[in-house]
Amino acid sequence: MTRITLGGAVLRGTVSTALVASLMSAPALGAAPVDLSKWSPEYVRSIAGTQDFDTAADCAKVTPLDYKGRLTFWYQGVFEGDPDLLRQYYKDFFETFRKTYPNIQLEDQALTYNDLLDKFRTALLGNAAPMAVRLQILGGTEFASKGYLQPLKPEDVGYSTEDFWPGAMKAVTWDGVTYGVPTNNETMAFIWNADIFKRAGLDPDKAPATWDDVVKYSKQIHDKLGIAGYGLVARKNAGNTPYRFMPQLWAYGGGVFDEATANPTYKQIELDSPQSKAALQASYDMYVRDKSVPVSALTNQQADNQPLFLAGQLGMMISHPSDYNVMLDLQNKATGSDKDKAQTVIDNMRYGLIPTGPDGKRAVVFGGSNIHILKPEYVEGGKVDEPAAKAIICMWTSPEWSLKMAYAGSNPGNLNGFKTKWMKERLDSIKFLDVTTSMLPYGIPFPALPQSPEIMNIIVPDMLQNALTGAMTVDQAADDAAKRVKELMGGGL
Amino acid sequence: MTILTGKTGARGGFRPLLRKIWAHRADYAYVLPAIAVMLIVIAYPIYYTVELSFFNTPPGLQLRDKIFVGVDNYTAILSSGIFWKVTSNTLIWTLASTFISFVLGFACALALHRDFVGRGVLRAILIIPWVISAVAASYIWKWIYHSDFGIIGAVLVELGLADRPPNFIDSVSTVLPSLIVVNIWREFPFAMIMMMAGLQTVPDQLLRAAKVDGANAWQRFWHVTFPHLRNVSTVTILLLAVANFNSFIIPWIMTGGGPSNASHIWITHIYELAFGRQRWGVASAYSVLLFLILMMFGYFYVRALSGNERKDHSA
Numbered sequence: 001m002t003r004i005t006l007g008g009a010v011l012r013g014t015v016s017t018a019l020v021a022s023l024m025s026a027p028a029l030g031a032a033p034v035d036l037s038k039w040s041p042e043y044v045r046s047i048a049g050t051q052d053f054d055t056a057a058d059c060a061k062v063t064p065l066d067y068k069g070r071l072t073f074w075y076q077g078v079f080e081g082d083p084d085l086l087r088q089y090y091k092d093f094f095e096t097f098r099k100t101y102p103n104i105q106l107e108d109q110a111l112t113y114n115d116l117l118d119k120f121r122t123a124l125l126g127n128a129a130p131m132a133v134r135l136q137i138l139g140g141t142e143f144a145s146k147g148y149l150q151p152l153k154p155e156d157v158g159y160s161t162e163d164f165w166p167g168a169m170k171a172v173t174w175d176g177v178t179y180g181v182p183t184n185n186e187t188m189a190f191i192w193n194a195d196i197f198k199r200a201g202l203d204p205d206k207a208p209a210t211w212d213d214v215v216k217y218s219k220q221i222h223d224k225l226g227i228a229g230y231g232l233v234a235r236k237n238a239g240n241t242p243y244r245f246m247p248q249l250w251a252y253g254g255g256v257f258d259e260a261t262a263n264p265t266y267k268q269i270e271l272d273s274p275q276s277k278a279a280l281q282a283s284y285d286m287y288v289r290d291k292s293v294p295v296s297a298l299t300n301q302q303a304d305n306q307p308l309f310l311a312g313q314l315g316m317m318i319s320h321p322s323d324y325n326v327m328l329d330l331q332n333k334a335t336g337s338d339k340d341k342a343q344t345v346i347d348n349m350r351y352g353l354i355p356t357g358p359d360g361k362r363a364v365v366f367g368g369s370n371i372h373i374l375k376p377e378y379v380e381g382g383k384v385d386e387p388a389a390k391a392i393i394c395m396w397t398s399p400e401w402s403l404k405m406a407y408a409g410s411n412p413g414n415l416n417g418f419k420t421k422w423m424k425e426r427l428d429s430i431k432f433l434d435v436t437t438s439m440l441p442y443g444i445p446f447p448a449l450p451q452s453p454e455i456m457n458i459i460v461p462d463m464l465q466n467a468l469t470g471a472m473t474v475d476q477a478a479d480d481a482a483k484r485v486k487e488l489m490g491g492g493l
Numbered sequence: 494m495t496i497l498t499g500k501t502g503a504r505g506g507f508r509p510l511l512r513k514i515w516a517h518r519a520d521y522a523y524v525l526p527a528i529a530v531m532l533i534v535i536a537y538p539i540y541y542t543v544e545l546s547f548f549n550t551p552p553g554l555q556l557r558d559k560i561f562v563g564v565d566n567y568t569a570i571l572s573s574g575i576f577w578k579v580t581s582n583t584l585i586w587t588l589a590s591t592f593i594s595f596v597l598g599f600a601c602a603l604a605l606h607r608d609f610v611g612r613g614v615l616r617a618i619l620i621i622p623w624v625i626s627a628v629a630a631s632y633i634w635k636w637i638y639h640s641d642f643g644i645i646g647a648v649l650v651e652l653g654l655a656d657r658p659p660n661f662i663d664s665v666s667t668v669l670p671s672l673i674v675v676n677i678w679r680e681f682p683f684a685m686i687m688m689m690a691g692l693q694t695v696p697d698q699l700l701r702a703a704k705v706d707g708a709n710a711w712q713r714f715w716h717v718t719f720p721h722l723r724n725v726s727t728v729t730i731l732l733l734a735v736a737n738f739n740s741f742i743i744p745w746i747m748t749g750g751g752p753s754n755a756s757h758i759w760i761t762h763i764y765e766l767a768f769g770r771q772r773w774g775v776a777s778a779y780s781v782l783l784f785l786i787l788m789m790f791g792y793f794y795v796r797a798l799s800g801n802e803r804k805d806h807s808a
Contacts, residue, residue, distance in 0.1 A: 118768040125556055146555045228641065237749045237769060295640035298663040298752040308641060450553040454770050462753070469665045471753040491551040 032162045034415045039441055041434030049424030053416065055398045056100050062158045063391035068103040071388035072380065074120065075134035076369055077110025081303035083325035085408045093405060097395055104388045113239050117453060124148055128380045132389040134183060134371045134396070136239065137171045138446055138453045143372065144174035145450040150373045150384075153178040157394040163414050167366045167445050174448070179372055181397045182413035184406040186367035187439040188243065188318050189432065190355060195348040196315040200224045207352030211251055214316065214355055215282050215290070221315040222292035230286055231305035231317030232293035234464040240302045242446070242456040244318045245283070245464060247364045250444055251357030252279035256455055256485060259447045260363060266447050269489075271463070272482035278358075280467055280474050287468045298465055306330065310342050321432045322409035324349060351432035353439060366443025368410060371396060411440060451488050459484050539784070545777035552771045559774065566778035575754060575762070582669060583758040586744075587737040590676045595730055597677065598684020603714075605685070606692045623682035631746035634675045638662050638747075662748055665755035672744050672756055676737065684729050691725035692718070727797040735790045738783075759783055 034047055056065065078087045094108060109130070111119055117139055123129045129148070143149050154161050161169060161178070168182035194204035200221040208214045218229025233240045250260045254276030257266040270276055286293045294300060294308060306323060308314040310330050317323075327349065331342035356362045371393045376384045395401055403417035408430055417423060427433055446452050463481035466472040472480060514521055546566055548559035570576050605616055622630065637644050638661040646658025661671040695718050703713045741760045744750065750757035750765060757765075759779065767776035 121768060121771065142552065145553050148555075234752075235749060236751045237765070295658065295660050295663055299635070299640075299748055304639075311642075313641070454552060458765070458769055461751075465751050465753040469753040469755070471665060471755075488552070491549070491553070 032415060034418055041438055044418055044437050045427060047419050048427055049421045051419040053399045053420060055395060055400045058158055058398060059391055059394040062394045063387040065100060066103060067101065067387050069385040069388035070105040071385055071392060072130035073106065073108045073132045073392060074130045075110055076113055076116050076136055079112045081306060083322050083408050084329050085325050089404045089407050093401055097392060101391050104391060114237065124378050127378050129374050129378045131379050131384045132371060132373050132392060134369050137368050137370060138456060140172045140180050140370050141174050141448045142450040142453055144179040148374060148378050149179040150375055151177050152180055152373050154181050157181060157390050157397060159414060163416055167443055168368060168413060170448050171445050172370045180370040181393055182368055182370050183396055183402055184368045184410045184413045186410035187364045187436050187443045188320055189351045189435040189439055190353060191319055191323060192316045192350050193345060193348050194350050196221060208355050211248055211282055211355050211357055215285050218286050218292040219290040222290060227313045228294045229292040229315045231314050232283060232286060232297040233300050233302055234297045234461060234468060235299055235301055236461040236465060237457055238301050241461045243365045243367060245460060247354050248282060249276055249279040250363035251361050253357055253359060253361060254279050257447055260444050266449055269482050269485050271485060272478045277474055277478045280478055283464060284467050284474050298468060310345055312341060312345050318354065320409040321430055321436050324431050325408045351435040362442045363444050364439045364442050366445045411437060454488060455485055542777045542780050545773055546781050548774045550771060550773040556773060566775045569775060570778055578754055579757045579759055579762045585669060586673060586758050587734055589673045590680065590737045591730060591733040594677045594680040594733055595684045597681040599688045601685040602688035602692055605689060619685060620682045622678050627679060627742040628746060630679055631743050635747050638671055663752055665753055668748055668752065668756045672747060675743055680733060684733060687725060687729040691722045695721045724797060731790055731794040731797060735787060738787065
């Protein structure tokens with residue numbers, strides 16, 4: 001059950017309002033289909049189910065339903081850590097698309113998060129890319145800056161820019177031009193096991209308020225129960241790592257650049273600031289000093305934390321609401337006493353807001369994915385069937401499917417998704433959604449730079465690994481990472 | 494050999510060569526498709542890699558907008574700390590994996606060369622690691638080693654031999670030896686098969702004659718069996734060495750080169766430079782150096798094979 005007190009809700013509402021405003025560009029504020037200034041779990045509940053949408057009719061205005069064509073399409077698909085529910089919606093989407101556009105020959109290919117960028121880059125070098133691609137948020141600016149993508153804005157597929165979160169639109173904008181449409185917006189939450197908290201002498205219904213508390217709680221859990229306190233993830237070349245470390249870094253007041261400010265310039269490197277070092281020190285304290293996190297953190301992804309959590313061997317972690325469904329799936333597959341044990345963990349699963357830093361700053365990665373259309377010269381065969389590409393983009397980013405494809409995990413890219421009957425149904429059936437919608441206003445996009453994938457997937461995890469393995473001190477690791485970012489931005493070898 | 498005389502010879506032999514090709518045009522026509530394919534799939538990539546190694550390819554630029562930097566990539570590689578780290582890792586990885594796989598494979602081959610009940614079953618069991626895909630093996634071993642719920646750690650803790658599960662692949666000091674164990678587990682059956690095949694060629698009469706002359710088991714092995722296996726041993730060791738130098742799947746899947754680059758070997762580092770960081774120029778320079786090293790292995794391999802052939806012909 002979610003534990004959010006009335007006082008907390010009021011405070012959150014106030015902070016949310018301020019942060020929503022900071023996330024938004026002024027012109028979008030008035031025109032958005034939902035009132036972002038009122039953003040709160042209660043507001044989301046009040047608008048859910050208030051509007052009907054006819055996806056096929058809407059997309060027919062973009063691409064006629066009898067259009068005959070061919071489309072090659074790659075996307076970041078479901079993977080081992082996703083719940084079965086999401087798997088089903090992905091299956092439903094492609095079946096529905098083929099039924100709605102029976103004359104479009106769709107050749108779709110799902111790739112995992114960690115493989116997609118590498119494979120796409122390679123395909124581009126051989127002019128063998130698909131006509132359209134759904135990429136994680138980190139990829140957009142990299143490929144737009146290199147000129148691989150066609151300009152594409154929501155208006156091209158029947159929506160308005162204001163139908164999408166301004167923060168998400170930043171990630172598809174390069175040099176003032178929009179190159180894609182957001183499909184979903186992720187913000188994670190803080191998850192803990194109330195039973196473990198209770199046995200460790202902590203308040204079972206209260207999330208740690210600050211990251212310093214996380215360090216303290218993690219140690220207390222480990223010392224008293226002999227299990228891992230916090231699910232630290234520090235694997236290199238895996239998206240999971242920055243999604244869990246950056247909220248900590250930003251909360252302490254650090255950053256790679258100034259991306260946590262309202263109007264980032266990405267000019268000044270902040271990875272070696274005292275605040276960034278304090279965040280890294282917190283990870284060091286948990287891993288090295290207290291040994292209170294999984295030893296396997298350096299090779300772990302979040303999918304490795306899930307079974308640990310389900311087995312009652314992990315007290316706290318950061319993840320999506322979908323982890324609740326993942327636990328249910330895993331529990332269904334368990335047998336004998338493991339099944340009962342897993343049920344106990346599920347009953348004791350709690351979600352709360354991600355902790356703040358010492359100065360009360362709260363942050364989470366504003367993640368998600370975007371859909372793009374490629375330029376013909378980089379596509380296999382040298383041709384792009386634009387109407388076919390727009391048809392699938394219209395459908396995926398529609399209020400209906402942007403909601404359904406994010407059903408268990410994140411938020412719909414199209415803000416109208418919050419108004420659909422499916423959102424209402426989702427709020428009734430998926431636990432803990434309101435926590436992650438509450439985290440949305442605290443969302444900070446990764447720097448919208450072509451160098452971001454390397455910074456987030458390689459340099460930041462390297463910094464963590466260098467400090468946690470003792471290869472470097474905390475100061476040296478942070479300084480080394482800052483130096484590498486500087487060299488990278490300078491175009492060095 | 495064709496002896497060129499007079500005017501034709503003075504002009505360098507190009508025309509006679511053409512004439513010779515023309516005379517045998519039907520033969521060359523047969524091999525032409527193969528040559529064309531080889532040029533496309535081998536020669537061009539080599540040329541392109543060499544060319545790329547002289548350019549900088551910043552992540553914000555397309556590859557076609559690469560910037561010429563001369564030999565800077567090579568000097569950058571040789572002056573970077575990571576180069577020496579991955580080189581030392583690669584040497585340890587290659588030498589340890591090759592040597593131990595060979596010795597273990599040879600020992601198993603000798604044991605299985607004797608006739609005993611269950612030999613066929615044991616042979617089949619020992620070959621299993623080699624037939625399992627490297628990807629599957631990597632995931633299996635990742636779970637076996639897992640620092641929090643791996644079976645080895647659990648058994649050690651259960652037996653009271655450790656307070657907490659050992660840190661196999663999450664520690665800079667143990668990760669490389671741990672991966673080498675997996676690699677040896679995967680590779681020794683290959684050495685075993687090669688050496689078993691070699692053992693079949695050792696003449697029985699020589700062994701019997703040595704026995705009659707009073708040679709003990711070790712002397713028969715050292716003076717009769719082993720000399721017969723010298724060439725097959727050389728080829729096996731070279732093949733293992735090339736495969737290990739080029740090994741990618743096990744270190745990449747199990748650790749991604751981590752923690753803190755402790756398990757990065759040349760190939761994983763090149764992959765990360767190219768596909769993760771898009772430093773195609775530096776990655777190409779590494780690849781050119783790797784190519785030259787592997788060419789040396791190739792030279793010795795061909796020499797060993799030629800030695801085998803000469804021996805076969807003389808026999």
